[in-house]
Amino acid sequence: RDASAHLKLRFARVDTPDEAPGRIVIFMQDVTAIENQAQELKLASMGRLTASIAHEVRNPLSAIGHATALLAEDLSSPTHARLLKIVGDNVTRVNRMVEDILQLSRKVQPNAEPLHLGVFLSELKAEFQETHGLGDDIVWLGNTGAAPVRFDALHLREVIVNLLTNAVRYASGNAASIRMYIVTDAAGRMELHVQDDGPGITPDVRAHLFEPFYTTSSKGTGLGLYLARELCLNNEATLDYEYRFNAAVAGAYKASGRFVITFAQPLAV
Known part of the structure; x- marks a missing residue:
């Protein structure tokens, strides 16, 4: 049985002859599809709003x-x-x-273009640290890969700035407390990992992390991560949050969670 399925139970007593023991019938209804449809309608309504x-x-x-x-x-x-x-x-x-x-x-197509992440991330890191008053050693930039990826540059900038802004809120502020680096997954796709040394995201918040208008901050709009994920999807990439991962992976030092952008297949160099 799928562990994510949601079952609704209903109990009914069955009339029996006087001398027979009472019986109860249990009705089980899988309401997973109904709840998923309701969630889709909710998200569509929020999108229109x-x-x-x-x-x-x-x-x-x-x-x-x-x-x-x-x-x-x-x-x-x-x-x-x-x-x-x-x-x-x-x-x-x-x-x-x-x-x-x-x-x-x-659902307008983005202005995707080949991006060399090394130059792009270096410039973005320097600009972000300057505009947010951070020391030069707060954001650590590791391996950025050699192959270019296809992504709308302004979209990727908005996504990463959103992730870094969230990281600043929870990071310790020590050297390399925020880290960005590229790894290649088993399928040969490039992943950009963004993480901080903060306490991580609680299970309750993780369950709603990418929902529009969901926020834990009184000053937040709840649209940042939702828009970031949608911008990634529009560029044939994905954005996810990983909580449990192999701490031996390069760059995962002192992190309890990380955001991962998985790009489409890299372009030929």
Whole structure:
């Protein structure tokens, strides 16, 4: 019997002659398919809600971007110009996030391109440490593989930044407390592992980890990991969380869990 199946039990007493012992009939109904269908309907409804929110955000976001551009035309102060550039850059980034949400609802093909992970991850690591005020040794970058992968660069950046941001929240802050490295699985596919030395994710949270709008933080939206997984799927990759793994694997030092991006077959060098 499938251990993941959910059975609903119902008991009914059967009338018998006065002298016969009482009997009870047990009815067992497999409601797994019904619950799965309900979950799919729930996720579809959340997806439509997310797309609606994205549409509503787009208009004020455009107004902010336009106002920022107009202000920049009349500024002479380098400090103000720098601050306006930060506003403009973040408007662009949020606008792309809105577009990604809309793409998920429309299933638009990503702009996949060959990526050499060594250069890509090195640049992303340096930028992330600078923008988050981290020391140069906090994020450790191990083997990054030689073969390029096909992935939308902006999508992969959004996925990894999301994973690193979560890692910063729980890591100790010691040297190499956050680690990224590439391994190759038995099928020859490249895996990017992202992990920290924090306490790991509890079973209750793991059960809902990639559900939209599920969050354990009062400041979170609950969309980060859901969007990250969907962006991976749209690029023919997968995103999973592994809790039990072989600690002897290179890079798994002091980790109690890790996120794993499994890419499609690497491109020929």
